[in-house]
Amino acid sequence: MKEPDHTAVRVSLWRALHLIVDEKPYIFHDNIGLKLISPNVDWQKRPDMDVANTSAFRASIVARSRFVDDLVIEQFEKGVDQYVILGAGLDTFVQRHQELCPQMTIYEIDQVDTQLWKKKRLEETGYHIPDCLKFVPVNFEEKQGWLDQLKKNGFDVTKPAVVVSTGVTQYLTIDAIMDTLKMFSKLAKGSRLALTFLLPFENIKKQDERKEVDEAEKGAKAGGTPLISFFTPSEMLALAEEAGLKDVTHLSSIDLKEKYFRERKDQLMLQGGEDFIIATI
Numbered sequence: 001m002k003e004p005d006h007t008a009v010r011v012s013l014w015r016a017l018h019l020i021v022d023e024k025p026y027i028f029h030d031n032i033g034l035k036l037i038s039p040n041v042d043w044q045k046r047p048d049m050d051v052a053n054t055s056a057f058r059a060s061i062v063a064r065s066r067f068v069d070d071l072v073i074e075q076f077e078k079g080v081d082q083y084v085i086l087g088a089g090l091d092t093f094v095q096r097h098q099e100l101c102p103q104m105t106i107y108e109i110d111q112v113d114t115q116l117w118k119k120k121r122l123e124e125t126g127y128h129i130p131d132c133l134k135f136v137p138v139n140f141e142e143k144q145g146w147l148d149q150l151k152k153n154g155f156d157v158t159k160p161a162v163v164v165s166t167g168v169t170q171y172l173t174i175d176a177i178m179d180t181l182k183m184f185s186k187l188a189k190g191s192r193l194a195l196t197f198l199l200p201f202e203n204i205k206k207q208d209e210r211k212e213v214d215e216a217e218k219g220a221k222a223g224g225t226p227l228i229s230f231f232t233p234s235e236m237l238a239l240a241e242e243a244g245l246k247d248v249t250h251l252s253s254i255d256l257k258e259k260y261f262r263e264r265k266d267q268l269m270l271q272g273g274e275d276f277i278i279a280t281i
Contacts, residue, residue, distance in 0.1 A: 002113040008089030014058045021051050023266040028062040032092040036121040056271040063256045064166050075162045082161035087168035094133045101132040112137035140176045147183040160190030170198040170227045181243035193279040200230040251276035
């Protein structure tokens with residue numbers, strides 16, 4: 001059985017590494033992905049787990065994960081009980097929030113191979129697959145239409161939903177990104193979208209940050225998932241407007257830094273490179 005994409009594995013390991021090497025208070029708590037992957041005992045010696053040289057990436061991952069969790073719970077408390085994860089990878093929201101499961105339906109959208117592997121590992125590690133969790137296989141580049149696939153799996157288009165896509169757009173063509181934005185515009189009033197995008201690498205000024213993003217670009221290409229799409233905030237906002245979205249805002253890494261890193265005393269600090277757009281129907 002084909003293992004998950006290396007990017008999904010790396011994200012899960014960074015989330016777990018945060019709990020091992022960074023000081024409290026932790027920004028995000030998740031070591032379930034580590035249990036699913038079950039890497040070799042020396043996994044922390046991997047070059048992409050180097051504590052100092054990859055701290056900016058680790059900070060970005062835990063910040064965006066925390067923001068998404070906060071957003072989903074906030075919307076749930078307002079009565080939104082459908083949560084869609086585009087490019088779910090090894091997401092662990094269901095396993096970390098089992099108390100919410102009976103009251104929510106979570107739709108994980110990803111490639112079928114990743115989902116088969118994940119379901120197998122969930123069973124093997126004792127995490128049952130509850131009725132609230134729906135696996136929806138979709139290939140974004142093949143124009144399968146994730147909204148149609150959602151409806152086939154019980155998604156109610158008359159009710160609002162939270163739709164999240166993190167760490168995905170950089171691997172997609174602009175046409176596939178536009179299709180995602182257009183489909184979101186068809187959801188019920190009150191739906192919220194949180195979508196990340198990479199800023200152009202040439203916008204990164206500091207030499208140490210530049211070195212890290214160069215390594216990330218090389219690693220992505222070597223792993224078979226080259227980075228192909230980058231946007232300035234104004235370009236992404238314009239793309240969302242072209243797709244028919246009206247209420248769209250930009251959330252920068254500076255905003256996340258102020259929100260989650262203000263009181264930190266250690267070396268874990270969020271740098272620029274990945275931002276959000278937040279849209280409301």
